[in-house]
Amino acid sequence: MAEVYEPVIGLEVHVQLQTQSKMFCKCKNKYGDAPNIHTCPICLGYPGTLPVLNKKAVEFGIKAGLATNCEIADFCRFARKNYFYPDLPKGYQISQYKQPLCYSGKLMIESENGEKAIGITRIHLEEDSGKSIHGVESDEDTYLDFNRCGVPLIEIVSEPDIRSPEEAYQYLRKLKLTLEYLEISDCNMEQGSLRCDANISVRKKGEREFGIRTEMKNMNSFSGVKKALEFEIKRQSKLLEEGGKVVQQTLLWDDRREEARPMRGKEESEDYRYFPEPDLVALEVDQKWLHKIKEDIAELPDEKHKRFKKEYELRDYDIDLLISDHNIANYYENTVEISEAPVLTSKWLQNEVLRVLKEENINITDFAISEKRFGQLLILLKDDKINANSAKKVFNKMLQNDVSPAEIVEEEGLAQMSGSDQLAGIIEAVLEENSDEAARYREGEKKLFGFFMGQVMKKTKGKANPQETQEILRKLLDE
Numbered sequence: 001m002a003e004v005y006e007p008v009i010g011l012e013v014h015v016q017l018q019t020q021s022k023m024f025c026k027c028k029n030k031y032g033d034a035p036n037i038h039t040c041p042i043c044l045g046y047p048g049t050l051p052v053l054n055k056k057a058v059e060f061g062i063k064a065g066l067a068t069n070c071e072i073a074d075f076c077r078f079a080r081k082n083y084f085y086p087d088l089p090k091g092y093q094i095s096q097y098k099q100p101l102c103y104s105g106k107l108m109i110e111s112e113n114g115e116k117a118i119g120i121t122r123i124h125l126e127e128d129s130g131k132s133i134h135g136v137e138s139d140e141d142t143y144l145d146f147n148r149c150g151v152p153l154i155e156i157v158s159e160p161d162i163r164s165p166e167e168a169y170q171y172l173r174k175l176k177l178t179l180e181y182l183e184i185s186d187c188n189m190e191q192g193s194l195r196c197d198a199n200i201s202v203r204k205k206g207e208r209e210f211g212i213r214t215e216m217k218n219m220n221s222f223s224g225v226k227k228a229l230e231f232e233i234k235r236q237s238k239l240l241e242e243g244g245k246v247v248q249q250t251l252l253w254d255d256r257r258e259e260a261r262p263m264r265g266k267e268e269s270e271d272y273r274y275f276p277e278p279d280l281v282a283l284e285v286d287q288k289w290l291h292k293i294k295e296d297i298a299e300l301p302d303e304k305h306k307r308f309k310k311e312y313e314l315r316d317y318d319i320d321l322l323i324s325d326h327n328i329a330n331y332y333e334n335t336v337e338i339s340e341a342p343v344l345t346s347k348w349l350q351n352e353v354l355r356v357l358k359e360e361n362i363n364i365t366d367f368a369i370s371e372k373r374f375g376q377l378l379i380l381l382k383d384d385k386i387n388a389n390s391a392k393k394v395f396n397k398m399l400q401n402d403v404s405p406a407e408i409v410e411e412e413g414l415a416q417m418s419g420s421d422q423l424a425g426i427i428e429a430v431l432e433e434n435s436d437e438a439a440r441y442r443e444g445e446k447k448l449f450g451f452f453m454g455q456v457m458k459k460t461k462g463k464a465n466p467q468e469t470q471e472i473l474r475k476l477l478d479e
């Protein structure tokens with residue numbers, strides 16, 4: 001069954017923009033504060049008030065468009081999207097309809113069959129509605145928080161180019177990463193600053209016409225989107241297989257029960273009676289300003305990947321890991337500037353730093369060791385002043401104290417023992433103390449080599465240079 005039908009998926013992603021103030025008034029744009037403290041007559045829709053457009057929100061919208069290869073309209077309009085809902089005091093949202101800010105873009109993703117372009121139909125500006133909070137004291141109550149009213153959003157509408165739940169997942173990941181690099185949104189799905197709706201239909205493989213689609217809402221994680229799509233593709237395919245018809249409707253995903261239910265008819269009325277917003281003049285994008293925004297755009301993930309490959313000669317897998325968070329990428333680059341050891345730095349960042357971040361559940365921006373000190377530690381390791389064993393000890397000390405690695409090495413006496421004069425004596429003593437094992441080794445029990453390595457490390461408190469120890473051991477045992 002699954003082989004006969006092919007899904008056709010388009011995604012609509014709403015992203016809250018991280019501006020200081022709201023879209024059309026001076027109220028603070030801030031999540032998590034006490035309800036209804038960031039409100040004013042404009043965002044509450046009092047009669048007689050007038051909206052004033054937030055220039056930063058337009059700039060952020062343009063940045064999103066440029067980063068997704070969109071055309072930027074030199075002229076666009078706002079429109080009223082009319083509907084009644086208790087958390088929408090104005091009775092309409094100011095949005096864009098026929099003339100969006102950005103259009104005809106694309107985003108490159110990694111699909112199961114290699115690199116693929118997903119078309120972006122449009123990106124338009126919109127204001128958010130308030131928030132209804134249900135069941136605080138009893139199931140009957142609904143509370144309203146208007147802090148979110150008028151918070152600037154962009155809606156990013158993809159073409160129906162997505163052909164599997166996995167592609168949808170990869171599209172969302174790439175889009176989120178791109179927006180994070182632009183620093184225009186924190187893209188926090190749990191807090192609702194990134195929300196995703198999906199249009200889904202299925203058709204027989206090889207058919208060109210689209211099937212009847214449904215819309216899926218209320219997914220609150222990327223893995224939830226994937227699960228919801230899998231559920232709906234299965235449902236539609238089964239329905240068609242059995243000779244039924246798909247009904248065009250809106251479905252709500254229930255993540256706990258892992259199933260979707262139709263929205264009630266009332267919630268679904270789709271006639272928004274759009275008309276041009278009479279309180280705002282048309283938006284003209286100044287070409288000089290556009291040029292400046294273009295110049296200001298930070299390096300994006302794909303460019304960073306290419307540069308890391310060329311500059312640092314790392315493997316694709318490692319690069320993907322380092323650039324998956326632009327703060328980690330920055331930490332890496334700042335460390336390499338000190339250590340001048342790109343591969344060693346990548347290895348230690350992944351094995352040690354990322355491990356600590358995970359264990360302590362913190363971001364790299366809150367990490368205890370500065371790039372400078374981390375770089376200094378790696379220099380000691382690179383120059384054979386300490387061995388990897390000791391470097392780990394120093395690293396752990398650095399997590400607790402703000403002290404330079406050289407000081408810790410000095411204090412703890414961790415400087416690496418090397419030079420055959422110093423080491424050879426110790427190794428000879430080890431072989432003498434373990435003459436039985438040495439004899440067995442010489443008779444062919446080669447796996448005892450590790451035992452001697454361990455004994456030398458024990459005697460030197462882990463400070464012996466491993467390569468030199470190996471060489472001297474081999475020489476003494478095999479001669």
Ligand SMILES: [Zn+2]
Binds near residue numbers: 025038039040043044
């Ligand atoms: Zn306001």
